[in-house]
Amino acid sequence: MPLIFTIAWRNIFRHRGKSLVIGVILFLGAFLMTVGSGIITGLDRGLKDNIVNSFTGDLLVISSKQINNAVLTPMSGAASEPINNFIQFRSVLKQHKMIDHYVPAAQGTPMVMSDEGDPDFNFIIGVDFKQYRTMFPDKFRVLEGRQPKDGERGLLLTEFNRRTNYEYLLNYWVIPEGAKLVTANLSKEALTAYTKGTLRVKEKMVFMGMNDKTSAMDIMPPVLGIIKFKALDTFIGISNLVDIETYRECFGYTTAAESHVTLNKEQASLLTNADLSDDDLFSNETMFGSAGSSASDYSIHSVKQETARTLVVTENHLDVDAGMYNMIFIKLKSGVPLLKAVNVLNQDLKPYGVRVITWRQALGEIAELATIIKASLFIFVMFIFFVAIIIIMNTLSMAALERVSEIGMMRAVGARKGFISKMFFSETAFLSFFFGGLGILVGLITITILSWIGLSTDNDMLQLLYGGARFHPFLTMGDIVACLIQLSIVTVISTLYPMRVARQITPLHAIAKD
């Protein structure tokens, strides 16, 4: 073994007490750093699995006119700007090499009306159920009722919304059409009412939606099923799923059915003539009748605007994408960098009046909260290391001053400053390698055990922290390498000052001490 290593190794044992103190600090630092990394990676994976893979996808396409990016934060209450030309850029998404799946959707917050006409709000997402299931397979359970058939219209009411609607507004318990009441699923209050024989049960709910161009529209979609998201139900479960055509009807947007309108020349001319007033058009009273539209009471201005767009109807069936959406969920292919994809897609979709945002932007405060929790954890781990650096630095500096005779004598007989530096660094490096390595190993084992146990929680905040109902901390190879790098950085930083102290010791100091 080279001379420096021999001296360093034996000095560790000679100064056992100090070595142990430094070793324990390094062990704890490395252990906490490893566990912290495992938790952070677990959070990321949990969020990815339970939000990205279950709810949002990696990216969302929204209208360029949309001001607030947080389109999936229902607390805002504001409807997102419509995208009426999805069909024009659908093929761009379909053929894009970065995209694995996509599903167009529309979110909104219609009022839920009680029998007495009292309003409250529910968040709904309008989708094509088949496409939605393909993009987010197996992410919710149907507690009652059934999955919608392909192309079927109706509502999948979340268990969360059913309960809160019952407790705070409706005063009746909603069950799927044709289904029987499942008493086991009743909330506490509903069960009490059921026991007393006062529980009112209905198979439909009234939603009232509106957009900025139309008046309120009442719809009463059939409830096909009661669903519960497998994770983060408190957050995701506020969103009922409804077929896209029902959504469009609810909010008074152009449905795909309405887009299938055959206009004669005169009618088309009337609709595209911007100089005509609503009175001019309504006085004629021919347009809607002869057009055969199933449109409800839309403003004529809106109808003109919507109908003037290029809409596509296939020969034998209606293309549901011909109507309005306000977001498109996109799942990227594995390994595609998120921000790179945002840039590329934004470039590709620029001509269509839409832009691409990340799922974090779309979730707004919810994602920010998760990021803040993660950042806090990271800062905590860094703080631990900062404290470790200070303690190790102090202990080593004291050790250097206690070894003035030894170091000064080495210098006297011809050891250069570099030799002293290397000797000091080697001692810390040995300790760091052994105790830090042990800390990483124990951290790795701890993470493996925690992941195997899989901590579960019903708590909303913990669910957000865990990224789901169960928490699986996880360490990647990259995390372990990062831990080793961080440990090396700590070793180097904590040795710099003591090394400087040791380098400044001269033979004269040794003689003076003696």
Add this chain to the structure above:
Amino acid sequence: MAISTTPLIHLSSVTKEYPLGNTTVHALRGVDLTVSKGDFMSIVGPSGSGKTTLLNIIGCIDQATSGSVVIDGQEITTMNDKQITDLRLYKIGFIFQTFNLIPVLNVIENVEFPLLLMKTFSKTEVRSRAERLIEAVGLSEHSQHRPAELSGGQRQRVAIARALVTQPAIILADEPTANLDSETGNQILELMRDLNQKEHTTFIFSTHDHNVLAYAKKIVKIKDGLITE
């Protein structure tokens, strides 16, 4: 073999001052000294006379405040730390008053230490040189012992072996017998004289001990920072 009279060490008007509280201590007040190769010189003087300071300046352990210090033809007052360290390694051997061995190395490793710093000898050569000197100082049986397992005299002998192992031109010894009993002290002095006679190594040692003075070929007296004879 004839001993060269070429000056190995030449000090001219060397002063050394250092602050002590609000005052300045004048440890050396203009010392002129010439030491030739093969000298066996003793520096004597009362406590505080400047013996150790003079020895430290000759050994490149301390720097003169003013004056010129030439060792083996090289002016050391203008050298940087690396050059001075190398000069100590290759030209000077030290025997300190308090032995100053590396506590974690055993006897043979302590003696090998300067040779390993030089990085010019093979492992076998380093080991054989160290063994030869350990045998010369009578510590062959203790070669695997750590300093803590040795007596004061044995440690001093290890220090001598270490000082000699690089075959330096100069060996400086500060009160080499101060912590030894008279019998061990005499053994050490005999050993140094032998080496001086056989290897023509230049020895300079500071002492109060009259017994040590009996061995010296040259005696330099110092008082209040000035050489008096």
